């Protein structure tokens with residue numbers, strides 16, 4: 001099969017709005033994906049081994065005071081510095097290659113986004129001011145950042161195609177929807193007979209996790225909020241192409257314009273690590289305010305909590321925060337979610353790891369204290385109003 005045919009087939013497997021690369025663009029994107037796989041796989045393994053050795057040497061010298069000492073030691077190694085440079089450069093290249101490809105297709109994508117009879121909607125506001133932590137740097141190094149808006153939906157198109165390459169296909173292939181599926185698996189393992197009438201996805205991005213919630217509960221009225229107008233316009237068109245009626249609006253999850261007690265299910269997927277220490281609590285309090293009595297909140301995060309990880313994971317997290325612009329990585333991975341959820345007014349709080357397998361929906365309750373590893377389970381904190 002030719003590379004071009006392969007690209008077309010990927011679009012068939014996904015949705016028509018995703019930017020389809022030309023032959024050369026796909027070659028470039030596959031190169032970047034493979035480079036990232038190499039940098040974050042075998043090369044990282046070598047650095048982790050080196051970190052083990054350095055950790056033992058620090059222990060022996062009686063001067064191992066944690067991740068800062070380890071980082072200082074590692075920084076003396078040329079191979080560590082080169083690996084770090086490769087990590088950042090491969091991420092930069094990802095957006096460069098995806099950005100060019102998306103820009104070339106702008107007219108076609110804008111035309112495809114004209115939906116004749118939409119079942120959902122999108123509401124943006126020119127006066128909306130994104131929170132500081134969004135404006136401080138381009139999160140994930142995506143040029144312009146999440147709130148970039150030129151009146152089009154192109155930032156969303158870049159985020160969609162880039163996200164699929166970035167996640168290396170491990171978050172549900174080109175649909176990138178495994179996190180949303182996992183959040184819904186958690187809802188159904190907690191409450192097999194739950195039939196929410198109104199659902200809110202906070203920090204929905206381009207709706208990759210919102211659409212699975214609409215598919216899981218087809219009779220519900222589903223809303224998604226985010227800080228970026230361009231990504232929301234794209235999210236709307238994407239959801240329509242996927243047959244999911246969703247109402248998107250540009251709002252901060254810290255304080256929305258929805259009424260008190262107006263949702264049965266409020267959820268978020270990997271939102272907290274892109275916010276701030278104060279915002280995490282505000283978002284939990286807001287999700288509590290929005291729930292009807294008996295409603296359920298489900299907040300999913302990357303499964304690399306420091307309590308459950310070694311020093312290498314912690315050090316790698318520091319690097320991710322600094323070199324990939326992840327403002328609250330440390331805050332989100334060291335937070336006491338049980339305490340915060342209880343303080344926000346939730347009852348029946350559960351924290352732990354939810355397996356990604358769709359089988360988790362049918363099988364016995366598999367939510368538990370053990371992480372099955374990145375992409376095999378996600379950290380979830382949930383509670384009831």
Ligand SMILES: C[S@@+](CC[C@H](N)C(=O)[O-])C[C@H]1O[C@@H](n2cnc3c(N)ncnc32)[C@H](O)[C@@H]1O
Nearest residue numbers: 146203204205208209226227252253269270271
């Ligand atoms: C890592 S993305 C995840 C997107 C989506 N939930 C998913 O699972 O693919 C985090 C999203 O949260 C959004 N975000 C960050 N802070 C926010 C806030 N205060 N209110 C609403 N959205 C926010 C970002 O713009 C970004 O789209």
